[in-house]
Amino acid sequence: xxxxxILQEYSILDRAKKDPQAFGVLYEKYFDRIFNFIYRQTxxxxxxxxxxxxxxxxxxxxxxxxxxxxxxxSAWLYKIASNEVNKHYRKQKHSKVFSIEExxxxxxxxxxxxxxxEEIIQQLMNYLRELPTDMLHVLELRFFEDKDFKxxxxxxxITESGAKMRTYRALDRLRKNxxxxxxxxxxx
Amino acid sequence: xxxxxxRLRRQRMSSGRIxxxxxxxxxxxxxxxxxxxxxxxxxxTYFLIVVVLLLLFLFVRRWESQQQPTNAxxxxxxxxDHALGESFCQLxxx
Numbered sequence: 513x514x515x516x517x518i519l520q521e522y523s524i525l526d527r528a529k530k531d532p533q534a535f536g537v538l539y540e541k542y543f544d545r546i547f548n549f550i551y552r553q554t555x556x557x558x559x560x561x562x563x564x565x566x567x568x569x570x571x572x573x574x575x576x577x578x579x580x581x582x583x584x585x586s587a588w589l590y591k592i593a594s595n596e597v598n599k600h601y602r603k604q605k606h607s608k609v610f611s612i613e614e615x616x617x618x619x620x621x622x623x624x625x626x627x628x629x630e631e632i633i634q635q636l637m638n639y640l641r642e643l644p645t646d647m648l649h650v651l652e653l654r655f656f657e658d659k660d661f662k663x664x665x666x667x668x669x670i671t672e673s674g675a676k677m678r679t680y681r682a683l684d685r686l687r688k689n690x691x692x693x694x695x696x697x698x699x700x
Numbered sequence: 701x702x703x704x705x706x707r708l709r710r711q712r713m714s715s716g717r718i719x720x721x722x723x724x725x726x727x728x729x730x731x732x733x734x735x736x737x738x739x740x741x742x743x744x745t746y747f748l749i750v751v752v753l754l755l756l757f758l759f760v761r762r763w764e765s766q767q768q769p770t771n772a773x774x775x776x777x778x779x780x781d782h783a784l785g786e787s788f789c790q791l792x793x794x
Contacts, residue, residue, distance in 0.1 A: 540722070557717075565730075569731060616712075648704060
């Protein structure tokens with residue numbers, strides 16, 4: 513995200529502090545991304561719609577408290593959404609669901625010049641099932657949402673080096689199991 | 701270790717389908733409602749504070765007025781010298 517875009521969003525937020533209607537621009541811009549982010553963690557369309565609305569409502573309520581911390585505004589939205597999903601799972605006491613898109617897996621495999629077939633996919637699913645939740649969160653943000661480590665650290669409330677370490681460890685296990693050549697920055 | 705359920709989605713959700721859930725008007729309405737409730741709660745809190753202060757004031761006033769007659773009692777009180785004298789008189793003589 514360019515400096516100009518960040519400044520533009522910041523000016524919209526400034527206006528939204530006085531006029532909530534102005535926040536609508538950011539709602540339209542980020543709705544799909546936040547929806548997909550939550551949907552990947554719930555696999556339930558109606559629940560995702562509720563949690564997405566709730567996340568934007570919380571953002572609108574707290575827009576006065578928002579302050580720039582070196583990451584784009586979207587990272588703040590992701591953080592709120594992530595908290596809402598966690599809150600939902602704490603209440604329901606269910607095991608967490610990660611619903612990943614086959615298309616994206618295929619893209620990542622192609623980037624890593626790996627062959628793509630059902631067997632590999634099943635192995636990958638089994639591997640992901642064994643991963644701790646915090647590693648899955650980092651992988652999701654890194655490879656499905658294309659977030660950099662600074663943003664991931666902000667969203668998950670961890671240090672940047674912690675985010676790198678988690679990604680590195682998860683990918684290290686992946687490399688050992690699958691001999692994949694994906695580097696931890698997502699490039700081959 | 702297996703704590704999470706991993707599912708594979710064959711299809712990505714289309715933006716048209718996501719758009720069905722997009723409704724900023726609803727968010728605004730909920731926000732307005734929340735603001736109204738917050739305003740009402742604030743007014744109610746102020747009202748409660750005023751009522752409590754008023755009750756406290758009335759209680760202090762009442763307590764003060766109850767204290768006044770008991771303070772004045774010593775000036776109106778008298779010693780029954782006669783009874784005192786009698787009791788002295790009835791002391792056994794040695």
